[in-house]
Amino acid sequence: MRAWTPTGRPGDPLELATPQRPTPGPGELLVEVRAYSINRGETMLLERPRPGWRPGKDIAGTVVSVGPDTADWRVGDRVVAHPESGGWAEFAAVPAGRAALLPDSISDRVAAALPLAGLTAPRLLRVAGPIAGKRVLLTGASGGVGHYLVELAATQGALVTAVTSTPDRGERLLELGAADVVGKVGDTDGHFDLVLESVGGETLAEAWARLATRGLLIWFGQASRTPITLDFFNWSGAESGTLRKFSYAESDIPDGADLATLVRLVQGGHLHPEIGSVRPWLDTPEAVRALLERSVRGNLVLEVGQ
Known part of the structure; x- marks a missing residue:
């Protein structure tokens, strides 16, 4: 698979690499990523990336494989998910407790704008x-x-x-x-x-x-x-x-449950994600620069495969 990987080089922080496609472990889902959004905090981490880390915390896509202890999930389920890292890629392994089902009425690009920013607000x-x-x-x-x-x-x-x-x-x-x-x-x-x-x-x-x-x-x-x-x-x-x-990660409610609430609010017309820019995922380096220059209002979403 292909995935954006940090280089640690100033001015050229990303390269498109071909790491091994992940295998879902116990309680995990393997998601084929259809869209992801970029968060400002991730762009800062690119300046001094820790070894082995790849960016990507906000994704939407389709489950293509399930690990053990994931009885409630099926191949083909559409999901929005909040992995710890690695989401700027064609595939990502995600703990099932950090994912929520997506109805057909919500597009991947809208769902991708939900996780980090969406979780932060209600918390x-x-x-x-x-x-x-x-x-x-x-x-x-x-x-x-x-x-x-x-x-x-x-x-x-x-x-x-x-x-x-x-x-x-x-x-x-x-x-x-x-x-x-x-x-x-x-x-x-x-x-x-x-x-x-x-x-x-x-x-x-x-x-x-x-x-x-x-x-x-x-x-x-x-x-x-x-x-x-x-x-x-x-x-x-x-x-x-x-x-x-405040830290958004310190929550008594699991990410998956909060994501499911956000999905219900969007589906019911009570929450409207603000997407300032949608770009092909191969434009990720340019998108990172746009976010750092504060030229994007709201969320910036990349569509994989486009």
């Missing part, structure tokens, strides 16, 4: 607790996670202010239910009960200053790649508040 909101009627500030909102967060939070009755780098990147967020879209945290008015922050650098400190008394700020990323400096003696915001670090 963040579970940590946040009830948000109906609350003012929510979301930074870095124009990526895949941001679109899911806006739609899910607005559906739950939150008043979401989304921060995006340019106005055109925020248009879709208004359609998905954002109450307001601004270009920077300093353009907001008042204070917020909940802040969801993923930019880092000066943005986190600015967002902390917008937190309401006894509010909650959840930090879940550092897209700016700039270290954070936070002055707790700056009382321009809340006199007291909570700062929490």
Whole structure:
């Protein structure tokens, strides 16, 4: 089979290699990959790849083989899955507990946009607790996670202010239910009960200053790649508040179960994955560059075999 493999070379991080096609072990599925999406975090891992690692955590495709202890799965099942790695390939082995069945009404390209970004959004909101009627500030909102967060939070009755780098990147967020879209945290008015922050650098400190008394700020990323400096003696915001670090992987609900929920929401018309670009999978190196240059709004999907 063919698969994208990291080179470790700056400016040329990927090469198309021919590793051995995986064999599913106990509790695993072998999936013929039809589409996958690229996450910003994976592009950063390409800079210093660990030995033996191949990128790819978000895939959709068809089961072509099942390992032992997978009685509920059949060859021919369409799935969306979240393997630990190796998904930028023609075939990928996936633990069955990290996959969910796909109905015919959801295409592979839409399903491929679900896993990491889709899993992150509802898990963040579970940590946040009830948000109906609350003012929510979301930074870095124009990526895949941001679109899911806006739609899910607005559906739950939150008043979401989304921060995006340019106005055109925020248009879709208004359609998905954002109450307001601004270009920077300093353009907001008042204070917020909940802040969801993923930019880092000066943005986190600015967002902390917008937190309401006894509010909650959840930090879940550092897209700016700039270290954070936070002055707790700056009382321009809340006199007291909570700062929490979040990791999407720390969940009491298995990936497969959460993926099945996302599939139901999409099927029912309650969740709309934002796909900013769809390209042939052989264009993956160019797609990685586009994502690093922040020229793609929402998710970037590659179709295998195209």
